[in-house]
Amino acid sequence: MATELPVLTSQDFASDQDVRWCPGCGDYSILAQMKKIMPSLGVPPEKIVFVSGIGCSSRFPYYMNTYGIHGIHGRAPAIATGLKIARPDLHVWVITGDGDALSIGGNHLMHAIRRNVDLNIVMFNNRIYGLTKGQYSPTSPLGKITKSTPMGSVDFPLHPLSIAIGCEATFVARSVDVHIQHLGETLRRAAEHRGTSFVEVYQNCNVFNDGAWEYAADKKMRDDNILELEHGKPLIFGKGRNKGIRLNGTTPEIVELGSGIKEDDLLFHDEKAEEPTHAYLLSRMRHPQFPEPIGVFRAVQRPTYENELNRQVDAAREKRGEGDLAALFQIGDTWTVE
Amino acid sequence: MSTTTQPEASSGGKQIIQLEGATVRLAGDSGDGMQLAGMQLTNTSALAGNDIATFPDFPAEIRAPKGTLAGVSGFQLHFAADDIYTPGDRLNALVAMNPAALKTNLEDLEPNGILIVNEDAFDGKSLKLAHYDENPLENGNLEERFRLIRVKMTKLTRDAVAEQGLSVKEADRCRNFFAMGLLYWLYSRSLDPTLRFIDAKFAKMPDIAEANRRALRAGYNYGETTEAFVYTYHIDPARLPAGTYNNVTGNQAMAWGMVAAAKLSNKDLFLGSYPITPASDILHELSRYKNYGVRTFQAEDEIAAIGSAIGAAFGGAMATTTSSGPGICLKSEAMGLAMILELPLLIINIQRGGPSTGLPTKTEQADLLQVMYGRNGESPLPVVAARSPADCFDVVQEAWRIATRFMVPVIVLSDGYIANGSEPWRIPNTSELKKIPIEHPGPLDNGDVFKPYLRNERLARPWALPGTPGLMHRIGGLEKQDVTGNVSYDPLNHQHMVNTRAQKVANIADDIPLQEVAGPEQGDLLVLSWGGTYGACTTATQRCRAEGISVAHAHLRYLNPFPRNLEKILRSYKKVLVPELNLGQLQMMIRSKFLIDAQGLNKVQGKPFSVIEVMEKIRKLTA
Ligand SMILES: Cc1ncc(C[n+]2csc(CCOP(=O)(O)OP(=O)(O)O)c2C)c(N)n1
């Protein structure tokens, strides 16, 4: 084994392929942050695999100088699960879109999360089908006018993080494409978590859904519309950091600090809460009624699927010895013909 | 078929008749334990040294309403002193546990065959459920046509287990052991294997164990003491090649073959699967072999099952997925992905009656065109098919050899008949098994960019494993440039890649044995078969040749590509007959590929061919 690890830079993680997203697409920023945090993880590129489905977002693996599989629509979590079971030594990322993860791939997403396979799933949420040129997605708001909904969509959107929490996720986080520092830090946290990490990234599709996240991305608006979560800290937001979230019974409400309300009266963030109620409540806070939380909602420890499975394999070997073909063929009653 | 000799000795006042073989069917309600009884009789006969072939036949419902025609479950066993290939056409003996079982099975019993019925079950209600207007045991008809033996099985069983203090329901559950005991006596079998089975199976329930033992002995003793039986039968051990044997079902042999292939290629076995009849038993079997490094993953659906296998294959495992027709439909997009990724992978299809949910527990061979052509784009995949339960062991190893030598997913076809049927399997010495060598490229540290689609002389690309420094590469479902693997939309490159992938699969023909033919090298008729029809076609062609008919038999293991000499063989006969349990799928492939006017013999009744059906067609075509 090498005694000295070469110092890697973000450039070492860039593949030789031209990036082909539309100019101005939010995907560029996510790619840049991913490459940037990679050296800090201390994992050599050959130990990393990016697996994706289909969509603009799912082209991501081609641009990383790691191992990668560009799969089929919605199935990346399944492919990644098999890979991780066979090769627990690898660091496996799943890159997916809102359609890929939540429409066609909803089933696989749900089961990867509940099994707690050690994957880092990053969902690029642009609230639209980008690659197929602009149909509404499961996260498009009600009434959204798109190519396939000229009179506005009539199906209710879902909240990706609520779904993930409902699937017993052990790590749930959210960030925004243009908040590069926050995004990088969130990806790093996801990478460090053992078990399935689910990260939703608000991503701008400037061609088919420009400005969908303007309230959260725009420098002038964002302070009032997003709330950065910090473990153990009260929920405070606003340009002057003068507003907070307080619980009224089991319902959150916005309050002004001062005028009799102290920080101690506010809801404190606890990402380690065993019960997911707190994280779920945060995931339900939506614009424009509430500031939308970003950061780590939930980070708890639970055994990972591949660990438990491989433990059974080890236990079986310990108990019965390494399997021997000759013994296998003798299972049951045998007889001999002279 | 059973040839009888004259009664030669006597035992307990009964004469012993020496038989070449016998075909016996146990039929009863789904809850009557007929499958268990059949398996025990099979195992016992195998241990007695007979050659065996079995045909379990059960309804799709776990417990269809009691006593109904729909709920009848049967198990047929052919045991013989000779080489046999099928579970037998006509029954020499039938055990009917209730009126519904009698009704649905009687027509298969040979004239003057042995008919054992549980007469206690022929009450008004059961007769009505079986749609009998009158009790068939009462009108004398059955006595005329068969050797009817009426046994008060329910009462005798209850009496036998009276001391165990079981409930009536529990006591009645022992009736299958009574029936077994009776058959063991009738065919001079030892009780020991089943007594051992009872010890092991009911170790934690001593009362039930004892009751079953008593019921078994009661059945045996009943045969010996009752006046109803005049003869008992004896079947000599078969003249099988020397060796140690095990009795295997197709699914078991498949599972063992998979474990063997993994060991022989120095790989850990990964199975991604979603339960479906009749494939689930492979998942069950393999999940017990974790100490062999086997990892089974019960996925959320068949798409995830093959998806996980693709991931495992990329990671370097021996990746496999098992299913049946409906699941193969779901897998088809991912099969295309595996094909264009050029990763080795086994897709095992245990066919059942279709279309849609079809006949889940019955057999059919109607997925051949699906696996050949059921994917978008030009997506040829190699296809191999097992011919019998024991053959699954060899076929799956051969499939893995092809998959790794050519870097291609391989489809393995079996069917419900093979999967649940069983036969003696000579246990190979592990040194007889062929190693499956696999190479992975080593690290690249000279700064060169790795070329994941640089091909060898077979057109196979390298299997580079994640974790290897310097070999980082991306593969995907988009068309890729040859050699570099980079995404390419170039028209000529696409043509080149489509041609190359097809040529690679075609090249497998140079890597597989030539097709063998049984019978004359040229003549009037060639019977060309594949899959589970092997036994019926073998026996039918052997018998027709004995009748002086000029007929040969070629049984295909390799369906894509075909063996190199197949066309020459086909052209050596005046006619070609393709018997299939579908509407003519291999027939269509033969016609379209060779422009040969192959005839079909087609049946889709959820049942295998009988030997007679094939013989009649041969006689007709050669008349
Ligand atoms: C089986 C299948 N169905 C449909 C498509 C077409 N398709 C490709 S991407 C896509 C939606 C992608 O949306 P999303 O996941 O949000 O990704 P984005 O392009 O927005 O990043 C669809 C419907 C496909 N490739 N495969």
Ligand code: SF4
């Ligand atoms: S269509 Fe939208 S999501 Fe896709 S690359 Fe262009 S801007 Fe990005």
Ligand SMILES: [Mg+2]
């Ligand atoms: Mg999208």
